[in-house]
Amino acid sequence: MPHPQSEQNPSDPQTTAHDPASSGYTPAEAWIALEAARVRTAGLTDPVDEADLVRQHSPLMSPLVWDLAHIASQEEIWLLRNVGGRDPLRPEIDDLYDAFRHPRASRPQLPLLGPAEARAYAHEVRGKVLDLLDRAPGDDPLTRDAFAFGMIAQHEQQHDETMLATHQLRAGGPVIDAPDPPAAIDLPPDEVVVPAGTFTMGTSTHPWALDNERPAHEVAVAAFALDTSPVTCGAYMRFIEDGGYDDPRLWTDEGWRHRTDDGMTAPLFWQRDGREWLRRRFGVLEPVPPGEPVVHVSWYEADAFARWAGRRLPTEAEWEKAARHDPETGRSRTYPWGEEPPRAAHANLGQRHLRPAAAGAYPAGSSAYGVRQLLGDVWEWTASDFTGYPGFRAWPYREYSEVFFGPDYKVLRGGSFGTDAVACRGTFRNWDFPQRRQIFAGFRTARDAGPVARGTGAV
Template sequence: MDTKRRETEHLKREIVAQLKEGRERTRLLLENVSDADLAAQHDEIMSPLIWDYGHIGNYEELWLLNEAFGKTLSDRALFDVYDASLHPRSERPSLNTLDRPDADRYLDAVREAAICSLEAADLDSGELLRDGFVYNMVLLHEAQHNETMLQTLQLMPSGYRPEARVELPEGNPPGGGEEMKRIPAGTFIMGTDDTVWALDNERSAHEVYVEEFEIDTVPVTNRAFMEFVEDGGYEKRELWDPDGWEWKVDEHIHGPKHWYQPERHTWWTQRFGFDEPVDPDAPVMHVSFYEAEAYAQWAGKRLPTEAEWEKAASWDPVTETKRLFPWGDEAWNGTQANLDQLAFRPARVGAYPEGASAYGVLGMLGDVWEWTDTDFYAYPGFRAFPYREYSEVFFDDGYVVLRGGSFATRPRAVTNTFRNWDFPIRRQLFVGFRCAR
């Protein structure tokens, strides 16, 4: 067997193993959820979990069978049920979705057919198949829905009580969490030209000049955010964007989502059905862009731009090269960041010194997504691929960029260039922030 053929066979085995592992994780997250909770819509901005589950299988059928090989198992009606662009979340509870047993059988049938098609696939032909791009895209899609499912499970009124399977290290915030790192002025390479793992909105790589700035060494902690709350930050209109102030008043927002105060100066939170005191040394989580922005104003700082965030995370000023992850190009091994869901919570800040960027900034991947002060837009040279609905339809439409992933993000689903986005009022995300100036 020649070298190229051996490499292709190895790649196919890796794809099969990753597809299997991804499906095992999806089912692990849902295995203790009742059928009633699977079918219910637990928040108006989230889909019923059973819709997400069926959609994962239908997306796989669409791309690994239909688009890649012209094969179809299902009729058009099923594709319509699981087409996210056809049905807003408000409509999904009333759709004729598959129940759990039927969804299990459907996902298994699609997977069997997808692996059978992979065996004969030419991974040197066409943009979809070349080097396994479409398989990586489907893996990323399922991983992203795993995190979305966890957001829904956090909102489930009946409570979701997962058992942590990873023990987190203790944090050690430098300078009590107040330290900042200086990032010199200069040009760096933003984005990527990778066409196998990166998604279309991350391309193309382009030079960006960034003025000198400072950025927090670690994300803003619960302790620091408590000071903002107890200093009346939610009542000081001058700190807030006018749209943010209107939202805060209309929605009666007085603290991060899931926080409550049983007595003065004592803050508790609800986490997957558990009530517990807020950990002062963990990153603040479940805050909107507007809350993050108001805190930054109160602290005499601001939120970083997307370019500033990516430079601080990815650029090595010594070698003048870009890193795939803050710590380098080596894959995540569990020691550099709190990713992969199974801790079911953020670690305390400073807990992963091995994950520092070249500038010494900590925690830029994992724990909590981080708001940036940049609207979601197309990079120079952007080309929608393989479908407009992944990125292009969201550009310049009121969405704000988030970076860095969270504890609930699967490792394959985030790098220094990965871009997430949502409306500035959203708080169901596992999202926090750090400041700049």
């Protein structure tokens, strides 16, 4: 989002997810979410030395130490000052950590807090937040259902995913690790057909939903077919071998320009070794697994693949209908599988693994239409531009969503293996420039409904 572990892992979805069937979020749940985010932040910053923390590993990303202090700065501004009415702790650094004032490429030149000072500042802020949590007024829209605290927990987890992407970009050996995700045991059919009809898109009731997820509204969707799993590395290899990167007819004009200017010939981090494809993943060079969802591809690459396959990217409304609509009840679910908070059996979330699970994994996480892996594993590019829903109201600040509305950004859905459950639900919307590849993004394809055809997710 553009603002795009340790062995004991409190960011495990089992410990941070909220049951949406309950009456609302409690201060205790908010504190659990805040602490889970902070433990994850430490797990991403403690394993590297000070030189790595202050180094810019890519002009697309901030130094890790900037993210560390920015997290604390936003927590202070929103919780201590706006909710608690406290005097500023470090007003002189507000400008340094304003993401809109300083592009990522220029942040290393700023007089940033050093690692020790950034950690001390974050610790001081968090200590004062704990004192505030139980005394925050429950009748204020900003604190009802502990919304502001949940917003900050989601903000920190979003930056944790950004820092995880920075780890993928850093040179050198591995400094973080996690067990492998589960294998796919029973493979679903390649595609399913979602019949025409209306469904409720977005939400007006989820206590921690952000402004671009609101309000709930009825959307009519024509019948379409959708891959049951994300497109795999094996399928993408066939696109490469068939000359997909060399055929301008498969690309939009802007996409072809980016492909040519950037010299793209494969997903980011891939390299060929003779007849074998290898990839670099968190400091390890390994063979590309053909049965795993492809990751680190831009919207332009996803769109070109879909054209090559004789298909297209799903619209955002199609993606959400396949993920949330229950044709038996006519209602829209919070998660593809229902209302139960995400568990390990449902989805690959929360950095419990450092790679996508095999395509077709997580049958317990299937939607009512039988579509798998709609949450977790890889963010999924959609065909849609990022815009507000009918009746959208920016709240509590325009810079979260509204300033990004328009044709420059494409919508991604579903979260990745690096997305925490607190910031991932069937209504959650992400967005980024269509040329971005460093994010944990993949895709699945769709087609207008008609004669049954083979999907593209199979190896």
